[in-house]
Amino acid sequence: MKKTFLKKSAKKINMKDAMGKLDAVSKYIPSAELVATYNNLLDVYKQDNIIKKDIAGIEAKKELLIKDMTLKYDLYHKVFDKVFDERGMAIEKSFDIIDKGLEDNDKEMISMGLKSLSTVVASSPFGNLSELSGLLEGSEIIEI
Secondary structure, three states: OHHHHHHHHHHHOOHHHHHHHHHHHHOOOOHHHHHHHHHHHHHHHHHHHHHHHHHHHHHHHHHHHHHHHHHHHHHHHHHHHHHHHHHHHHHHHHHHHHHHHHHHOOHHHHHHHHHHHHHHHHOOOOOOHHHHHHHHHOOOOOOO
8 A cells, every 4th residue: 555655655746845845854864874875774774674673573483482371280289189199099998998907906907007108298299290291391292
């Protein structure tokens, strides 16, 4: 649209009017500097367009990174929920065994429950953190 407008405008302006406008501008900008000033303005305009494109690219990258971080957060949240749910169930099961042993006065069952509880509590869910991290960062599909 601008090019069409400029072409139409250029046809309407005659040389006398153009020279008159240049004379008017030359009061503020010496004619020797007029071309240099115009070139400087054109360079600023081009740089502005380049910067706008760069900003748009940065914004797009930012949005992708935010989406990637959000997806990773959701995955880690689900994985850790699952890990600690399993630990919670194992602890609960150990207490059920201990309770049953106390109820039946079965020292072997109580001992087995305490041993199971001790194993679960003593083990760290982060023992294989490097392996877990590799799985989470890898491209393999993880079933949760």
